[in-house]
Amino acid sequence: MSETGTTVPLLEVHGISKRFGATLALSDVSFDVRPGEVHALMGENGAGKSTLMKIISGIYHPDAGRIMINGTPVTMASPHDAIAAGVAIIHQELNTIPEMTVAENLAIGNEPLKFGVLDRAAMNQQAREKLARVGADIDPRRPIGRLSVGMQQMVEIARAVAEDAKVLVLDEPTAALSRTESDQLFALIRSMRTRGMGLIYISHRMEEVWELADRVTVFRDGHLIGTRDMRAEGPEKVTPSDIVRMMVGREINDLYVHTHRRAGDVRLSVRDLTGPGGIGPVSFDVRAGEVVGMVGLIGAGRTEVARLIYGADRRTGGTVTLDGEALQVANPIDGLRAGVGLLPESRKDQALFLDLTVKDNISMSTLGGFSSAGVIRGGALLKAVRGVMEQLKVRANALDLESRALSGGNQQKLVLGRLLLQKPKVLILDEPTRGVDIGAKSEIYRIINDIAGTGAAVLVISSDLPEALGISDRLLVMRRGHLVAELDAENATEESVMEHATGVYAEDAPSVDAAGPTA
Structure with a gap:
């Protein structure tokens, strides 16, 4: 529980406005974060959340307004100024250098020297101490690019804590994390809150906000719509519907858009597909006008299968046919020319x-x-x-x-x-709504439904089980590089999907983790 009371906020912004050309990104926004609280920011994409955070962290300069730290006005002319003032931000796309070790990433700008030469022993020891402060058991000598996204995120948080950050901004921090990594992050957030830090938590995931936040502030179209106390009871008690209404300015009663239609002939046929890293053999069909969801745990091989079909990776065996004709793809250009479209998992990198x-x-x-x-x-x-x-x-x-x-x-x-x-004949969408707000999700579901309505075969890879169940005709469940189940989405449940994804069935264990696949 946060100690809000009358304590002077760690961070305050007053009357912040920002334009990009003719676009008003922020209009007269005021906001604060207090010691020992998690303050969530929510809003549709383009609502202004990230713009405000970039102003707070010195990346953008406001056209109007002021920023205060511990009640004192400050100027954030650069990210260095923000760090010096005790404000750090962990971006959704992490700012690490993959080829460098964990210790080297942690020491950038403050490398220990001995006789004018980098003291690697001291650097590694300092890294261990920094990692220990956030409970991260990571070898500082490992190249950071070989770590999972969750571990890389822990390294960035360790750096922020080591720099004595008083306010930490987390931008969609669980977008690429497993359930275990998310739980570790949540435990760390609670620990930092207990120590009196102020945390700004940007997320589209309502369940996370309900679990962590003391207050939530909602933005829409560059305006601050309102702030709600998540701990309030009685008439002031906040519900998810209240927040959604504030975010989108309307009710969203039916989030998942999907028309159950009679599927046509087989458009995409995959037979005994194999690829590097133990993928396959995998066999399945997707018919014209059909939306097929592909789900599974981290490392199950879903993305790898998509890349093999599209030509981004070279398959080692098996056949793929499109409308009965062999699909010979040596690279993505071949895939495009053949009529296969791929929305990749990482939009910025790929x-x-x-x-x-x-x-x-x-x-x-x-x-x-x-x-x-x-x-x-x-x-x-x-x-x-x-x-x-x-x-x-x-x-x-x-x-x-x-x-x-x-x-x-x-x-x-x-x-x-x-x-x-x-206008692809086959459309493969890898995590199409990752990092997308609830209003935009509904729009994307509508587009997927419309594309299927044109006769395209649609394969959707999703880590969100309710999403996969809500927009698909059938589900393909992957485990350890193999297709282990094909389910009718209308009759499947999260529990039944997870049984196949984990290989742990109800008759084998007293309970099944039905939290849903996480990558």
């Missing part, structure tokens, strides 16, 4: 060109279809891009913005928009 505009990102794979004699028909291309943006509900004035200026959810929509322009 799909987006962050320095290019929204228009360029959406049209990247279809320029040939809008050109004659090597000349692009700009009018036709612009009309098509605008149509996709309208379909995805990406605001029209974002057309010429650099893609890096968009929120994570809107960046995801750009990749989906690129696929829509391609």
Whole structure:
């Protein structure tokens, strides 16, 4: 429980406003975080949450307003100023250098020297001490790129704690974590709260906010809609419906959009597919107009199967056919030309060109279809891009913005928009709603349903079991590189899926962990 009372806030912002060209990202926002509290921020993608955090952490400069630390006005002219003031941020895309060791990442900018030479023994010992403060049992000599996302996140938190951060911002911290890693993170958050730190927790996952937060503040369209006390009882008691209503300005009664339709002929057929790392043999079909969900635990091989079908990785055996014709793909270009579209798990690393505009990102794979004699028909291309943006509900004035200026959810929509322009026969979506707010999720489900309605075969890889059950016709359950079950989504339950995903069945054990797959 946070000690809120009348204590001077660790961090306050007053009247913060910020524009990017004609776009108003924040309008007269005031916000604070107190000692020993977890203050959650929620809102649809593009609501202004990340912009405010970047202002607090010195990445952006506000057009108006002021920031106060412990009641004293400060200027956050750079991330260095924020760190010096005791504010640290753990971004959704981690800021680590994969080729360097854990100790080297922790020591950047403050390397111990002995006779003018890096003292590796001292650096490793300092790293052990920093990691111990957050309860992370990690070998400081390991290259950080070989660690799981959860362990890399612990390293970043260890660095923040070592830098004596008083306010820690966590931006979608569980988006790529397993259940075990999430539980470890939650335990650490509670420990830091007990020590008097202030934590700002940005998440689209309602259950996490309910478990951790003392207060929740909701943003919409750059405006602060309101702050609610999560510990209130009686008439002031907060419900998930209250928060959703504040976020989207409307009720969302039916989140999952899926039309149960009669599937057509087999479009994608996979037989005895094998690949590096112990994948396969895997066999399954996806029919025209069908949405098939693929689920499983971390390391089950779902993403690997998708990459083998698409041509991103080379398969070692088996056959893949599309509309009865052998699909020969040596690379992603072959996959695209054959009519297979893939939305990859990591949009920033594998799909987006962050320095290019929204228009360029959406049209990247279809320029040939809008050109004659090597000349692009700009009018036709612009009309098509605008149509996709309208379909995805990406605001029209974002057309010429650099893609890096968009929120994570809107960046995801750009990749989906690129696929829509391609009009694929087979669409593979790997974690399509990861890091996407509840309103945008419903829109993406609608788009998936519409694409299936055109006769495309849709394969959705999801770590969200309710999502997979809600939008799919059938479920394919992966375990340790193999397909172990095929279930009718309408009759399947989270428990039955997890039995197959874990290999632990009701008759073998008194209970089954039905929390859902986590990657």
